[in-house]
Amino acid sequence: MNRIRIRRPDDWHLHLRDDALLEAVVPATARSFGRAIVMPNLKPPVRTVSDARAYRERILAACPVDSDFEPLMTLYLTETTTVDDIRQAAESDFVHAVKYYPAGATTNSDSGVRELERAYPVIEAMEKHGVPLLMHGEVTDGDVDVFDREAVFIERHLEKLRSTFPALKMVLEHATTSDAIDYVKSASGPIAATITVHHLMFNRNALFEGGLRPHHYCLPLIKRERHRQALVAAATSGSERFFLGTDSAPHPKHAKESDCGCAGVYSAPAAIELYAEVFEAAGALDHLEGFASLHGPTFYGLAPNDDFVELEKSPWTMDAELTAGGETIVPLRAGNEIGWRQVR
Ligand code: DOR
Numbered sequence: 001m002n003r004i005r006i007r008r009p010d011d012w013h014l015h016l017r018d019d020a021l022l023e024a025v026v027p028a029t030a031r032s033f034g035r036a037i038v039m040p041n042l043k044p045p046v047r048t049v050s051d052a053r054a055y056r057e058r059i060l061a062a063c064p065v066d067s068d069f070e071p072l073m074t075l076y077l078t079e080t081t082t083v084d085d086i087r088q089a090a091e092s093d094f095v096h097a098v099k100y101y102p103a104g105a106t107t108n109s110d111s112g113v114r115e116l117e118r119a120y121p122v123i124e125a126m127e128k129h130g131v132p133l134l135m136h137g138e139v140t141d142g143d144v145d146v147f148d149r150e151a152v153f154i155e156r157h158l159e160k161l162r163s164t165f166p167a168l169k170m171v172l173e174h175a176t177t178s179d180a181i182d183y184v185k186s187a188s189g190p191i192a193a194t195i196t197v198h199h200l201m202f203n204r205n206a207l208f209e210g211g212l213r214p215h216h217y218c219l220p221l222i223k224r225e226r227h228r229q230a231l232v233a234a235a236t237s238g239s240e241r242f243f244l245g246t247d248s249a250p251h252p253k254h255a256k257e258s259d260c261g262c263a264g265v266y267s268a269p270a271a272i273e274l275y276a277e278v279f280e281a282a283g284a285l286d287h288l289e290g291f292a293s294l295h296g297p298t299f300y301g302l303a304p305n306d307d308f309v310e311l312e313k314s315p316w317t318m319d320a321e322l323t324a325g326g327e328t329i330v331p332l333r334a335g336n337e338i339g340w341r342q343v344r
């Protein structure tokens with residue numbers, strides 16, 4: 001197969017930032033994706049429906065004129081989120097989910113939740129109103145190894161959430177381990193997981209290949225090879241519980257190549273092409289459309305996009321650096337060849 005045509009995909013987990021950086025990165029996503037679930041971890045975070053409305057307007061203003069890109073907004077779950085915030089989210093037609101960050105787990109997560117149980121009344125309202133809970137599924141305890149944070153979250157929190165709120169729609173975002181895959185595959189109730197392209201491409205050796213590689217540093221961290229293989233098997237399996245979420249998260253080059261570098265991989269400029277590489281390598285190009293374009297809308301109760309994109313096997317080289325909003329950003333696969341090209 002040298003050319004494939006699939007229904008236009010959506011990105012179910014994306015960081016678009018704000019201001020000049022927002023303007024610079026939106027076109028990369030809008031070129032391929034019809035919609036994206038936009039993460040709320042701005043500074044200050046997107047806490048309320050009125051914050052989300054204003055942010056959505058800024059995103060739309062940054063979209064290329066010929067694009068129909070639709071940002072699907074999320075609220076940031078804090079310890080002060082109210083049941084009324086959830087009701088308003090459910091009544092709006094542009095807020096599609098609420099994002100849980102454990103405080104201190106990742107970029108701009110300091111407004112996150114310190115004790116998940118404290119948010120249970122708000123989560124109960126989400127269950128009642130059908131608002132999905134998107135989880136950064138990691139614990140932050142100092143005595144838990146950073147590579148085990150996701151597995152321990154599943155053990156300590158996920159099962160309890162499931163049994164307390166059996167009808168709650170939940171997405172385990174950026175699944176990185178076989179533990180996450182096994183849990184999501186077998187759990188009862190409406191649960192799914194997004195999988196990033198960088199977690200499909202790399203095992204943790206990529207963090208240390210010939211030296212320290214800050215551009216492969218993201219959270220949750222990339223894991224051992226056996227975990228990567230479990231992610232590829234799940235993404236390419238055809239199961240509706242797994243769908244595309246890039247977690248594309250741009251940071252200026254200087255902020256990544258630093259004494260205390262930021263977590264995040266900027267994959268948007270070649271995301272769908274890189275997913276195609278992974279699916280081709282797994283002999284599963286026929287399952288790319290389900291993963292990229294169909295399973296996500298089904299979970300969120302939306303119709304799939306009604307247009308199509310085409311990808312062709314014709315190598316090109318990703319720029320070593322991109323200029324965005326006055327900053328230099330190093331994209332995923334910088335300076336290297338990418339096997340697929342989006343031609344339509
Ligand atoms: O690598 C990451 N970057 N993981 C996250 O959870 C947040 C993201 C960001 O906003 O930079």
Ligand code: ZN
Nearest residue numbers: 013015039247
């Ligand atoms: Zn993210």
